[in-house]
Amino acid sequence: MSIANTCVLIAAVLPVITMGAAKAATAGKRRSEGGYDNNNPREWAAKQSGWKGRAAAAQNNGFEALPLFVFAVLAAQFAGLDQVRTDQLAMAFIGIRLVYTALYFANVAALRSVVWVAGVGVTIAIFAPTLTLPF
Structure with missing residues (x-):
């Protein structure tokens, strides 16, 4: 499995972990509490507030970001683009998503938006690069 494919797996699991943190914070409480x-x-x-609401x-x-990322990685690989470049960009994407998630938890909206654009x-x-290749 390439590094980029591993990054696809990480990108798919990261949202689950994100919400898992909010769920874990309520461990031991009854639903009514x-x-x-x-x-x-x-x-x-939908009822969560504070950092747990932001985790949701x-x-x-x-x-929402996952489909475009998965498609981009698969298209790059299908087109035979430089795998090292694809791997590096995929790792950058994961790093950016980790920073984005941390900023969401910390309620730093403006910087979070800049990181989202990145x-x-x-x-x-x-x-x-796949746009210029004849398939």
């Missing part, structure tokens, strides 16, 4: 509600997980997530939003954003930019950088 705000503990995690596995019967109504989306309703429970970060999870959603992680899942993540989109890296994804485009992975994919863009």
Whole structure:
């Protein structure tokens, strides 16, 4: 498995870990006391506030960013682009997503948005060279 493919796996698991932190913070609490509600997980997530609410939003954003990243990596590999470059950009994407998630937890909105743009930019950088290749 290439480094880029490993990064795809990490990108897929990162949102789950993000929300898992919020769920773990309510461990030991009953549902009636705000503990995690596995019967109504989306309703429970929507009721969260503070960092746990932001964790839910970060999870959603992680899942939203995932398809374009996966497509970019697969397109680059299918096109036979330089694997080292693809690996490096994929690792940069993961680093950016980790920083983005930390900024979301810390409620640093403006910088978080800048980091989000960087993540989109890296994804485009992975994919863009395929636009000039005849498939």
